[in-house]
Amino acid sequence: MGGDIGKLIDSLASEFEQQADGIRVEATQKGSYRETLNATTSAVQAGNPPAIAQIFEIGTQLAIDSGVFAPVEDIIPEDRVNFDNYLDSVLNYYRIDGTLHSMPFNSSNAIFYYNKDAFESAGLDPEAPPTTFQGVLDASTELTDAGAVDTGTTWPNHSWFVEQWLAEQNQTLVNNENGRAGRATEAHFESEASKTVFDWWANLHGEGQYLNPGIEAWSEAQQAFLTQKTGLLGYSTSSIAPMTEGARNNGFELGTMRLPTPGGQRQGVVIGGASLWTPKSLDSAKQDAAGEFLAWLTEPAQQKRWHTNTGYFPVREEAITQLEDEGFYDENPNFRTAIDQLRETEDSPATRGALMGTFTKARTIVEEGYVSMIQNDDRSVDDVLGDIDAQVEDALAGYNQKVN
Ligand SMILES: O=P(O)(O)OC[C@H](O)CO
Known part of the structure; x- marks a missing residue:
């Protein structure tokens, strides 16, 4: 994430460092979501993955198939973060077969x-x-x-x-x-x-x-x-x-x-944006540090700041309730549209979003x-859609053959 949003990430990272006990966060930018996914995949293949990788939502199946990342619920035990407070529509995307794989952070519609x-x-x-x-x-x-x-x-x-x-x-x-x-x-x-x-x-x-x-x-x-x-x-x-x-x-x-x-x-609608992934190969001190940062980033205070300076959802219900009580949405109704749209979404396989290794x-x-x-x-x-369908199915077949 570059520009003003990149600066916001940098300032969140340095604020976290100031209140954390000896944890250092180095934020690096790798370009677009596609470029970041490619950079992460290369780092994984070289055996040197980052402690936290931001992967866009459609990279979820690829990240799982890589076998490199630890489920976030193992990094941050439920007694440290209560995932019941997170938005269901967001969790539904990243929770697959009952396992929450990554930390929802920048979620959008x-x-x-x-x-x-x-x-x-x-x-x-x-x-x-x-x-x-x-x-x-x-x-x-x-x-x-x-x-x-x-x-x-x-x-x-x-x-x-x-x-x-x-x-x-x-x-x-x-x-x-x-x-x-x-x-x-x-x-x-x-x-x-x-x-x-x-x-x-x-x-x-x-x-x-x-x-x-x-x-x-x-x-x-x-x-x-x-x-x-x-x-x-x-x-x-x-x-x-x-x-x-x-x-x-x-x-x-x-x-x-x-x-x-x-x-x-x-x-x-289906949740968009990206989530944060941590490799299982990290030593335990780094893994704990990554967990601390991920938990801090999604605390209501940080999520409110993140939401009001961008438009990404606050991924926790409490952050929305606090902003409602403070009158934020009355003064800024444009921020309300996406929250309403998300709340009206009915859970189904279609709105949980597709998983494809070759998305x-x-x-x-x-x-x-x-x-x-x-x-x-x-x-x-009809002609073009037939072509799109056939090409996507070819890509799926090629990918499935590789991973099965
Ligand atoms: O621009 P974002 O972060 O809302 O992401 C949009 C899409 O979900 C990216 O896959």
């Missing part, structure tokens, strides 16, 4: 941000943002017709959003209860739920209402929204604080809204599939 001033100038109610796919297209059309923005909406071409939209329709990404009841062998990109998402996304683009910032192009999407080229932005909750400031600096008021869905019943590859296949869909007029949605 996908939400939409919108420009309240642009809504107002287009005659839209800034307090009633769209909730459905059709609503996003309609609002986008109103915004561009009124000349408030160039294009209605943007979000990074990132498989994460597709994954969320399938979960909202209670559709698993892969078989075997999303890879949680056994190894995933089949992909579900040809499902009706998936077709609904890609039909809408391709149509939004065809109507000139989706600005495609590029594959996993988070900052390009953010810039397009902050410079008021678009009125809506799909993004992570991780950035509510900086996005609020960015909107203010660009002269508009920020709104947040739940992820739009096709309509009908919402099943909910990073699956994401690339989905993202490249979308590009081929919008760049080639002769490629139908």
Whole structure:
């Protein structure tokens, strides 16, 4: 994690050092989540893993299969940290077959941000943002017709959003209860739920209402929204604080809204972000030190600071209750959206999220599939989804053969 968020991590680490008895924390940054996963995998292979590795949620199966990491509940016994106080939806992601593997730390959801001033100038109610796919297209059309923005909406071409939209329709990404009841062998990109998402996304683009910032192009999407080229932005909750400031600096008021869905019943969303892993090979002094730091990081005081300076969830219920009592959400309602969205999520294999050892590859296949869909007029949605499905299944078969 770089930029301001990296500085926040550094300051948390040095605050911890000041109150810990002789424990030193050296925080190093390895780039994006993908780069951090690669750096961790290389360090593991070289027999020199870090005491704590931040691994994004989709690296969970790979980390387990590496056999290198100790379950966090062994590092921090329950009498030191009561996991009953942690958010269920977060624990449900990282607890597999009854074992909590890693320490939830920076947990997020996908939400939409919108420009309240642009809504107002287009005659839209800034307090009633769209909730459905059709609503996003309609609002986008109103915004561009009124000349408030160039294009209605943007979000990074990132498989994460597709994954969320399938979960909202209670559709698993892969078989075997999303890879949680056994190894995933089949992909579900040809499902009706998936077709609904890609039909809408391709149509939004065809109507000139989706600005495609590029594959996993988070900052390009953010810039397009902050410079008021678009009125809506799909993004992570991780950035509510900086996005609020960015909107203010660009002269508009920020709104947040739940992820739009096709309509009908919402099943909910899958937790995103990353968690913290500790290798079992650490000597016991280092393992205890890592446990102390992980426990301290998720104490309510630190979680409140983390949440209010970013937008990542506080992973403990007490932190949310304290912020509610202090009136934080009344004063900062944009932070409330993701908490409500998470609380309304119904637990199911779809909302627990998929486990695939080859998840990073699956994401690339989905993202490249979308590009081929919008760049080639002769490629139908069905045709592209068939390809995505086949490629993800090939990747799963190759991986499963290696680990079995
Ligand atoms: O940007 P983050 O940290 O909310 O993470 C988003 C995705 O979950 C990454 O896989």
